Amino acid sequence: MSSIPPAPLDAAQLALAAAPFGSSRMLPRAAYLSDDVLAWEREHLFSGWMCLGRSAEIKPGGLRAESVGDYGVLLTRDPEGELRAFENACRHRGHELLPCGGSSDAKAIVCPYHAWSYRHDGSLIGAPHFKEVEKFDKSTLGLKSVRVQEWHGWVFVDRTGAAEDFTSYIGELEGIVAPYDAGTLVTAETHTYEVAANWKVIVENYQECYHCSMIHPELCRVSPPTSGENVELPGNWVGGWMDLRQGAETMSLDGRSGGVAMARLDEHELSTVMYVAVLPNLLISLHPDYVMTHQLVPLSPGTTRITCSWAFPADVAAAEGFSPAYAVDFWDLTNRQDWSACESVQRGMAAPHYEAGPLAPDEDGVYHFVSKMARAYQGS
Ligand code: FES
Numbered sequence: 001m002s003s004i005p006p007a008p009l010d011a012a013q014l015a016l017a018a019a020p021f022g023s024s025r026m027l028p029r030a031a032y033l034s035d036d037v038l039a040w041e042r043e044h045l046f047s048g049w050m051c052l053g054r055s056a057e058i059k060p061g062g063l064r065a066e067s068v069g070d071y072g073v074l075l076t077r078d079p080e081g082e083l084r085a086f087e088n089a090c091r092h093r094g095h096e097l098l099p100c101g102g103s104s105d106a107k108a109i110v111c112p113y114h115a116w117s118y119r120h121d122g123s124l125i126g127a128p129h130f131k132e133v134e135k136f137d138k139s140t141l142g143l144k145s146v147r148v149q150e151w152h153g154w155v156f157v158d159r160t161g162a163a164e165d166f167t168s169y170i171g172e173l174e175g176i177v178a179p180y181d182a183g184t185l186v187t188a189e190t191h192t193y194e195v196a197a198n199w200k201v202i203v204e205n206y207q208e209c210y211h212c213s214m215i216h217p218e219l220c221r222v223s224p225p226t227s228g229e230n231v232e233l234p235g236n237w238v239g240g241w242m243d244l245r246q247g248a249e250t251m252s253l254d255g256r257s258g259g260v261a262m263a264r265l266d267e268h269e270l271s272t273v274m275y276v277a278v279l280p281n282l283l284i285s286l287h288p289d290y291v292m293t294h295q296l297v298p299l300s301p302g303t304t305r306i307t308c309s310w311a312f313p314a315d316v317a318a319a320e321g322f323s324p325a326y327a328v329d330f331w332d333l334t335n336r337q338d339w340s341a342c343e344s345v346q347r348g349m350a351a352p353h354y355e356a357g358p359l360a361p362d363e364d365g366v367y368h369f370v371s372k373m374a375r376a377y378q379g380s
């Protein structure tokens with residue numbers, strides 16, 4: 001029996017969203033608009049394994065703080081390279097140790113409020129004016145640690161410490177991502193967007209190309225919108241692949257690559273792009289020559305911060321004259337087309353009589369996500 005309580009949503013509407021494909025409906029309107037639902041998601045979805053960003057952002061001897069919406073996590077890497085994660089809260093009176101989004105290469109973590117100091121392993125070094133205080137036991141006042149895992153260059157944390165084993169969380173996605181050697185890729189560019197849409201609207205949009213012929217003319221020139229297939233395999237993710245048109249090397253405005261195809265890809269991987277949503281908040285787009293990721297942080301029911309990054313093989317990124325613009329320009333344009341549609345969906349769903357609609361036969365990828373969410377909301 002699961003100990004997760006049901007989300008504050010209508011049970012009959014959730015049952016419809018979880019019904020077999022072909023007869024199901026989208027999630028109820030409140031799933032996208034309600035503060036109470038977001039609070040439930042933060043407690044039960046965004047508290048187990050979730051992505052915090054790229055591990056290369058935390059250099060040996062470095063610190064970085066990341067916000068995950070309603071709280072912060074402090075990541076540290078000691079000079080030997082070991083990554084650790086802690087709650088970004090001082091053990092004295094809770095001040096954040098680093099502002100979220102900030103980095104430092106300081107040798108010790110010093111709280112900016114009253115200067116308690118900590119090592120990279122979270123242990124307390126000292127607290128001003130406590131020398132004479134009886135029963136002050138430094139060994140009990142280390143930072144609260146958070147379970148952390150590096151996976152192909154991404155950092156994941158599990159705040160609860162009780163989420164399933166990371167290997168089963170990722171499941172069969174391991175074999176799909178491994179040939180791209182994503183852990184060795186170098187991020188060449190990052191864009192941050194704040195989108196006025198619920199985080200699930202963005203995942204749903206990513207899971208289908210039913211909309212592509214309407215809003216993505218540039219994408220349709222390099223990838224047939226009805227091509228490919230969605231897959232259902234073990235792991236807490238959903239996804240599928242789409243073809244590149246004959247003669248197209250990658251997703252770019254002219255279909256040409258400004259880089260080099262990755263060394264270990266097979267024929268299928270060289271002629272397709274794999275789109276994966278690792279739940280709850282990481283979208284990975286595996287191209288023959290680069291990997292793009294979108295990391296989502298819900299800021300409110302109707303607002304999501306999206307960090308999009310483009311990573312390339314290290315020798316390609318370091319080559320003289322290399323520019324990531326061929327990939328970045330294409331996807332920045334496509335992203336903005338998507339965000340505009342997602343924001344319109346969010347506004348449309350606010351209409352008082354909006355009801356969840358049915359899914360088209362091409363939207364099986366959306367169904368995989370929506371039905372997973374419906375089951376999670378049911379407390380199963
Ligand atoms: Fe950090 Fe006081 S809150 S030293």
